[in-house]
Amino acid sequence: MSLSVGQISYLNCAPFFHHLARTGFQGELIKGVPSALNRMLHEGRIDVCPSSSFEYACHWQDYFLLPHFSISSFGPVQSVLLFSPCAPDKLAGRDIALTGESATSVNLLRVLLWEYFGVKGAHLAVPAQSSVEELIAQGRPALLIGDRALRGARRFQNQCLIYDLGELWQQFTGLPFVFALWILRRDAALRKGEEIAALNRLLEQSLSLAFASLEEMALTVPENAWLEPENICAYWRCMSYRLEQPHIQGLELFFQLCHKHGLIETLPAMEFFTAQPKPAVQGTVFA
Template sequence: MCGTLSERNGGGCAETASWKCRPFFQWRGGNKREMMIRIGEIAYANSAPIFAALRRMGLADPYEFIPGEPAELNRMLYAGEIDLAPCSSFEYGLHPANYFLIPDLSISSDHEVESVLLISRLPIEDLHGKMILLSPASASSNALIRILLEKRYQAGCAYRFPEEGPHRSGFEANARIMIGNPALKVYLGKNRSRPGYVYDLSLLWRDFTGLPFVFALWIIRREAVLREKEEIARLVQSLYRARGFAESHFHEMAGEFEKALEIPAEDLVRYWESISFDLNEEKIKSLKSYFDYAEELGLIPKSPPLVFFIGA
């Protein structure tokens, strides 16, 4: 795997041809300022193109990048350990008063997403009253499966997180949530122990609502805006540029990342092309529906208004 949490590098990479001149799992130093903007970086394939493009275009130097799984980034953002990140949509629903949203940026899927799965021993229609293992790495997906099972299938399931450590009970659930690169490999059939029933949560949501699903939003802490509004406005413009650049260079990026991710380049290209990085009106409608259902189930206190960052 390229890079560790303890590594730090400085300098730019605009003159190199490699997408991996700054591995997307890597901590970053750069040109230090008194207060550097700290950006959370999802250590999954779904966000790799945006971060790779930032580095390839020489736009990453003023910032510090801190990698983690979605749930880790949610915690760090809420605690003020990072200033902004592509975080679980659910995190915004929990703490909307703390945040602004970056307009027209997300990690979404119009149909299948392939990397957020329900893996079940039984058909989903037969999960009534059964135990579902949630993912410790994801908040949006955990809420989504509860919405789907309770609102679409009226399943009355029980939910818990997997136990950790040497004293695990060994209890096995009937179904579990899997996300990220491991889920993508299962979906692609790389894991030969693939179970009998694999459901794509984005596709289930589309079938239920007729809408795409927004897994992650680019979220900014409000106090970071008060401190660094002009710099954040510049960063937002850099993110828009990086998105456009990434979407036109998927094939080149896939060739660079296939070894690190252990996913064939052609599968990476198809996967990235299935993801949407914008936040259009249909996705905003979906997001509001998701929050409304989450409120109905008591998963968040109240379905929040969407408050967007307005640049300097």
């Protein structure tokens, strides 16, 4: 059975996917922004995806996690940015424009505003007409993620204040922030266990190939020609693609705060896929 894998169309995912075909992957790749792929994963239209950590928190009973992998940052992430005419603690009652592409980044902003800046009453919404970039140019606060954030940082660097949400999280918590996890559906784990175990191995190989030749890989990303190869490599190096104990601690705190502020109903368990006849569960509920 062919494995259907969601592929986020952002520069930060390139190390997972650039060499994947070279490693022998023969499944189907389905590209999209995080919010669209979250929906497809939840609806069962794809089997596995590097998907929003908030998506896992909302529907963890339907999922397993691939061990070892994430899209995280220990400090600045460079591509999840709040553009604002004022400091975050002055945003009470303001409208903050969103792109609607990532549930994790939006809820991270909510947690930061509510828990650490003491800001209540800010209204976060996708604008009905103007683009987010147009609103930033008009002096309105807004959140950009992914490649649009990288472009926005260059375009608006002298026009407003820019806050990196990964950096803010680390400043307040001392922990990394996990933006995405490799999430697979439980029914896919039961039906396609061998294919998923193979994907886990191929992702490891693909990452190793990528970080052995980042400069070469950066030259092959034409849609990001606006960003110099050395800056692309620096961006990849600022990311963490692993899922280790500090990442788990950061996830635990984020999920606890989401639960505290009513963003999720229950605290999720971390349940990992293992390559056995039936997927084994290694879970502890966050307390």
